[in-house]
Amino acid sequence: MGRAKEIVIKVIPAKIANDFIKKHHYSGKVVPNSKIHFGAFLDNKLHGVMSFGASINKKGTRNLVEGTRWNEFIELNRMAFTDYLPKNSESRCISIVIRMIKKQAPHIKWIISFADACSCGDGTIYRASGFVLTDIRINDALRINPVTKEKMHTITAYHNQNKNFKHWERLKGYQLRYIYFIDKSCRDNLTVKEIPFSTINELGAGMYKGQKK
Amino acid sequence: MTIKEIKITELKPYENNPRMNDGAVDAVANSIREFGFKVPIIIDKENVIVAGHTRLKAAQMLGLDKVLCIVADDLNEDQIKAFRLADNKVGELATWDFNALAKEIAELDTIDVSQFGFDNAEINPDQYDEEFELPDGDKGEFQQMTFTLHNKQAELIKYAIETVDESIKNFGNTNKNGNALYEVVRQWAEQKKSL
Numbered sequence: 001m002g003r004a005k006e007i008v009i010k011v012i013p014a015k016i017a018n019d020f021i022k023k024h025h026y027s028g029k030v031v032p033n034s035k036i037h038f039g040a041f042l043d044n045k046l047h048g049v050m051s052f053g054a055s056i057n058k059k060g061t062r063n064l065v066e067g068t069r070w071n072e073f074i075e076l077n078r079m080a081f082t083d084y085l086p087k088n089s090e091s092r093c094i095s096i097v098i099r100m101i102k103k104q105a106p107h108i109k110w111i112i113s114f115a116d117a118c119s120c121g122d123g124t125i126y127r128a129s130g131f132v133l134t135d136i137r138i139n140d141a142l143r144i145n146p147v148t149k150e151k152m153h154t155i156t157a158y159h160n161q162n163k164n165f166k167h168w169e170r171l172k173g174y175q176l177r178y179i180y181f182i183d184k185s186c187r188d189n190l191t192v193k194e195i196p197f198s199t200i201n202e203l204g205a206g207m208y209k210g211q212k213k
Numbered sequence: 214m215t216i217k218e219i220k221i222t223e224l225k226p227y228e229n230n231p232r233m234n235d236g237a238v239d240a241v242a243n244s245i246r247e248f249g250f251k252v253p254i255i256i257d258k259e260n261v262i263v264a265g266h267t268r269l270k271a272a273q274m275l276g277l278d279k280v281l282c283i284v285a286d287d288l289n290e291d292q293i294k295a296f297r298l299a300d301n302k303v304g305e306l307a308t309w310d311f312n313a314l315a316k317e318i319a320e321l322d323t324i325d326v327s328q329f330g331f332d333n334a335e336i337n338p339d340q341y342d343e344e345f346e347l348p349d350g351d352k353g354e355f356q357q358m359t360f361t362l363h364n365k366q367a368e369l370i371k372y373a374i375e376t377v378d379e380s381i382k383n384f385g386n387t388n389k390n391g392n393a394l395y396e397v398v399r400q401w402a403e404q405k406k407s408l
Contacts (some may be wrong), residue, residue: 010341015318019325036345041338070352105347 003042003086009096012039012049020049025080026120027151034077038100040085040093048081048089050097055112064134064179065110065190074101076113079125091128098129102182109183117207118142118173119151122200124208126178132187133195135177136205144169174205214288216253221272224254225261232301234267240330244270247250247324253281255300257293264300315340355386373397 017037033053040048055061055075062068082092101108113131115123118139123131135149141154143165157165181187200206229366245251250272254265262269263285272280285293315336318326362370374393 008338010338010343011345012341013315014335015321016315016336019327022325023327036347039338039341044337044339046336047336069350071348071350074347079272100343100345101347104343105349105351108347213391 002088004089004092006042007048007085007089007096008041009100010039010041012037012046016046017047017051018044021051021078021080022042024049024082025078027116031077033042038093038097040081040089042085042089047084049078049095050076050093051078052076052111061112064112064191065186066191068109068189070187072107072109074105074108074111076111079113080140088128090125094125094129097197098180098182109181109186111180111182113178113180115178115206116173117176117178117200118171120207120208121209122174122205123176123178126180128199129180131178132171132190133176133197133200134190134192136174136195136199136203137177139173140170141173142173143168144171173207174203176200176205215284217282217284219256219260219282220279221269221277223260223282224256224269224282225259226263226266227271227297230262230266231298232266234270237267238270238274240328241267242274245271245275245277247328250277250280253283255285255296255340257281257288258284258286262280263293263297276381353385370394 003058014034014037017034017039020039021030022028033054034057035053036051038050038052039046040050049108052074055073055077058070061075062070062073065073073103076094076122079090079094081093098111113123113126115121115122116139118140123133127133136191142151143152143154143157145157145165146168151171152165152168154165157168179190204212206212245268250268252265252268254268255263256265257263260282265282268280285296288296320332374390374397375395377393379389379392381392381396383395386392387393
């Protein structure tokens with residue numbers, strides 16, 4: 001574990017978290033419905049942010065675990081760390097945050113998150129943190145702006161470009177859905193099948209730090 | 214002492230400037246780009262820089278033609294040498310109130326201060342705690358709905374909800390417009406049923 005043990009997790013304001021995410025997340029974008037932000041500090045400096053909030057499709061998402069009430073799950077919707085943090089820091093940070101949620105928001109029974117294997121990674125950190133893989137789907141919603149080379153979601157492109165994006169190249173890849181069960185009994189109520197991690201490589205969906213595996 | 218605009222090609226860096234400022238040039242350039250050239254360079258009578266070497270480099274980086282300068286023609290040679298050192302030294306003596314700083318940064322919505330050299334060092338974990346709350350329970354009984362209306366549609370709806378009797382069934386809702394809108398729609402639905 002080494003120096004990862006020295007990491008301190010604090011609740012930080014949205015402004016500081018969002019500035020950090022804009023600077024360090026591969027997308028450079030924040031999720032507007034992030035409601036709570038955890039900062040990871042090492043040597044008294046901020047080196048990581050994990051932002052949580054409601055899922056966009058909350059009604060549909062809660063059906064993934066039968067019997068889940070409206071506020072009994074949360075989405076980890078942004079996570080970014082600097083390279084300053086030692087090995088295994090990310091899973092340690094997630095583990096501390098899960099402990100904090102368990103203690104201070106005991107009604108939260110599970111956490112959902114998505115890995116973007118189109119342009120970032122297939123979720124190594126989630127797997128190392130005890131998340132369960134519940135979906136691998138082709139993500140063809142990303143396009144590349146031919147001028148700026150910026151990756152943009154189709155919906156964003158539609159709004160920003162007034163439909164003039166249809167000739168943009170599609171970015172092909174996968175999106176992986178992970179769930180962490182804080183309340184372990186919820187795992188029995190999962191309404192979709194758990195997927196073995198080996199399927200990621202079988203489908204060619206692997207990606208690490210933006211590079212196809 | 215006079216203030217004038219001078220071409221940056223006419224300004225002369227002090228050859229024995231003891232400050233190493235290359236690491237600050239980007240941040241100063243970002244500041245000038247964001248706010249304009251607001252702090253003049255101080256020079257002597259020969260256009261040699263007394264204070265403002267970093268601002269000159271930033272101005273060069275930004276391709277500025279002229280910059281505002283203060284000519285310290287009221288100071289003698291010794292005073293200029295001393296001022297050159299003092300101007301840099303006194304800034305080092307001040308320290309940050311990190312709580313106040315974090316509050317100020319948090320209140321800025323549209324400007325990212327990291328471009329001016331504020332980095333993670335200014336965000337001290339001691340300023341924050343581990344406490345938080347997340348909404349509990351099931352979905353609330355009340356919800357808000359948003360519509361986009363043409364002005365003429367909005368006028369009719371306003372008229373309709375203003376004419377509704379206040380003693381209608383409200384399910385505990387205290388929002389008068391919501392109750393009135395419900396009543397209008399309820400009556401419309403009843404009429405549809407009876408057709």
